[in-house]
Amino acid sequence: MNKIQRVCLVLAVLFLGGCADLKELTGTSDVPIEERGAATTGSAAQGATGASSQGVETAALPAVGSGDGREMAANLQGTQSGRSSVVGVSPEQAAMLKDPNNPLSKRIIYFDFDSDAIREEFRGLIEGHAGFLKGNSAARIILQGHTDERGSRDYNLALGQRRAESVKQALTLMGVKSDQVETVSLGEEKPVSEGHDETAWKQNRRAEIHYLGE
């Protein structure tokens, strides 16, 4: 018996598995064991302890995976936006701003593909809101930029931001104070139309004006 075979026999006795002929070892499995590494080479036997200490690597299977995930869910339904009530429009102004007969109820500026240029047809709409904001220094708006669904979600957030900034720049050139306007982007995440063609996409490339306090 060479040295390797002797080592194997020792391992076989220790681990009740071993690298010798398995036929010799049948019938010994009634002895309780926690873990057994039974392999033909020493390196594989070392792998056994590394790969399955105590039989299983529970650290790789976090408790969160075996429990009821719903208990841990941070359910966001009903969260409030937490905006300040010091600024913003009054309830009367809010009703006026939403009146369909009031030009200020028009809030959406559409854009061409891959563009943040404001089309001439929307100049009047923006001027109307500029006039209201200049006359009501407590009024605040959030300008939301949106894109169509094509391409990277994160890059679309950047493109949507650029559209919102484009409208903000037009407003400030008309005399609106920049602290009355916050620009944010919703990228492709809040489409008006859920379709997957140009008819839907052109409705989704837009900036929306939202008054605080509405």
Place this chain on the structure above:
Amino acid sequence: MSYFFRLLATACAFLAAVLPGHAQAGMTIEIVGAAANRIPLVIAPFLPAGASGDDPAEIIRADLSRSGLFKLVDSNGLGKPGEAQAVDHAQWRARGADALVVGQVSKAADGRLDIRFRLYDVVRKTQLAGFSYLVPATLNRAIAHKIADLVHEKLIGEPGNFSGRVAYILKHNGRYELQVADSDGVNAFTVVRSPEPIISPVWSPNGAKLAYVSFEHKKPVVYVQSLTDGRRKAVANFRGSNYSPAWSPDGSKLAISLSKDDIAQLYLISADGGDARRLSKGGALETEPAFSPDGKWLYFTSDRGGSPQIYRMPVEGGEANRMTFEGAYNVSPAISPDGKYLAYVRRDGGSFHVAVLDLENGQTQVLTNTQFDESPSFAPNSRNILYATMVNGRGVLATVSVDGRVKQRLTIPGDLREPAWAP
């Protein structure tokens, strides 16, 4: 010669018997492509015929077959070979198998399961691996995935990804759920549920936390949430938009995109929140940061050259180098954990495909051919890329190997997007 290549050579002899496409699809997985030469393998039942309960052999078969690297050979008519019996190698060779997995499940006195398996090379008539696991019954599936990982490692030379988990966003009944599931789509559970969009889930390097972007305040805000206790914190909620989180390799920082000073710029913040340190200089849209595994480089998307392209700059500051040149739209960089590959999305006409750049030899390969592919994310073994695509107007998750040869699709019900493979 490695075992893998020897088997490949052997497998050529069996090529006529290898059917293209579906081998044995798992319950929720559709295989849409496979390697040309697959290792013929028998995974014998672990449970006796007629026994109740999940047979680990079924899970191991599903895992290995969807990898596209194995051809499963059935053991019909040969009964259930005992785990501790001598193996009749010639019998399995006659079936066309190169390798054999035998195993058994028994119940220990304390109610735990004793799961044992052995992997044999029936060509060389040797045992390649043999383990037993004494575990709670709830870990039956986990152990089966672990065994599949080991079989993959012994026969292919690299660990499998079957024990891994994925995070993704499910859009369901007009609500958004951030879910974490096993890599076969089983055991999905929800960690965040919101009526407003959630995007960009990214795992902390130790897998204990997820950063993501939530629109619950009608604008993008970056959160970090613990997976162990479910608590979360808004770590970036500056004026304007906050998005595109990427963990530093040591888990201490996040690179993010903010609009507070300019339209879209890159910043570094502590993973606990606090002040943001600006990294980019302005004048262009800069977003989608991704750290190199050594923490020295930041890859990102910028339109500074007139079209969105991927650049790389030192995290400590300095000049950026452009990484992508072909095409007018290359976005969403992801670096493999071994640092060898840059996966990204490129636009070809009206289609968006996952491409990979070999950072060692500079070669680019387009890996996918569906129309709206996005959000590539590497598996821990750097071998597979998980991404989102669209099939019949519905978002689905798919994987592709870095050589483009093996593709598979996860068919979890619902509209899925934004996948991220756990580290």
